[in-house]
Structure formats: structure tokens, C-alpha cells
Amino acid sequence: MTGEPRRRRRAANDIKESLRVLSIQLSLLNHQVGAHLDLKDVDFYCLDLINRLGPLSPTALSRQTGLHPATMTGILDRLQKGGWVTRERDPEATDRRAVTVRALKDRNAELFQLYAGMNTAMDDLCAGYTDEQLDLLAGFLRNATEAGRTATDDLANG
Known part of the structure; x- marks a missing residue:
């Protein structure tokens, strides 16, 4: 029985270490792409968020990234x-200056080509x-992502 908690702790530590190494490796891949x-790393990450969550207002994107609005501009x-994004006036906004940012999909083929090797490997x-097993892994990764989001928000909010 004494070995069981130790083995579980070691396995949990192995998972956390592997996630850190994976995070670094994916950051390096994204940097190369x-x-x-x-594109600068921060530009690339913002583009990815716009592709995933957009269209977004610049303010919403600033909140998502934790970057200052002037930096976001x-x-x-x-x-x-x-040629990656376009800014469009928001016709439903009460402030006529309000814009939304939308990714231009015609450049996505370039992205897909650069990720082809990783996608094939995955x-x-x-x-x-x-x-x-895939369902279990997908659930684990979703939960790990949410844990990371919570930790990031906690740090950002002091």
C-alpha cells in the first residue's frame, strides 16, 4: 500500500513534466511557423485567437491576451x-468608432501547409x-487547458 501513493505521485509528476516539455515544444513549433x-510570436498568437474566437473587438482580444490596448493596436x-486580418465597422455598436477584427481565411492554406508535418504525426x-482512449485523452487535455486558463487568470488578476 505504501508504494501506491508514491507511484501515483510520481506518475502525476511525470504528466506535469511532460506537459511542460510539450508546451515548450509547441511554442518552438509555433515560433518556426x-x-x-x-510574424512575431505575439502576432501569431493573436492571429490564432482571432481565427478560433473571432470576429472579436480589439478590446475583447486585449482581454483574452492580457495585452495593453495600445500594444494590441x-x-x-x-x-x-x-493581409491576415481585416478591421470592420461594427454596424450594431452604438459607438460608430467600434470595430471588429476578422481573420482573412484566404491565408489559412499557408498555415495548414506549415503544420502538415505535425498534423500527420498526430x-x-x-x-x-x-x-x-482518445476520448479519455481529449477530456484530460480539455481539463488541463482549463486548469491553465484558471492559473493564468489568477496570476493576471493578482
């Missing part, structure tokens, strides 16, 4: 100049698991 597209200027990896 961004470099191929001539510079990022959006670079993304718009590069498909091959997933092929070795049963549907039930």
Missing part, C-alpha cells in the same frame, strides 16, 4: 498590413489508440 510567415496593424500517433 511564425518565422516562416514573418500595433499587433493588429501588423496583421492587417500582412494522426499517426492517434491511430495507435482506441476510441475510448
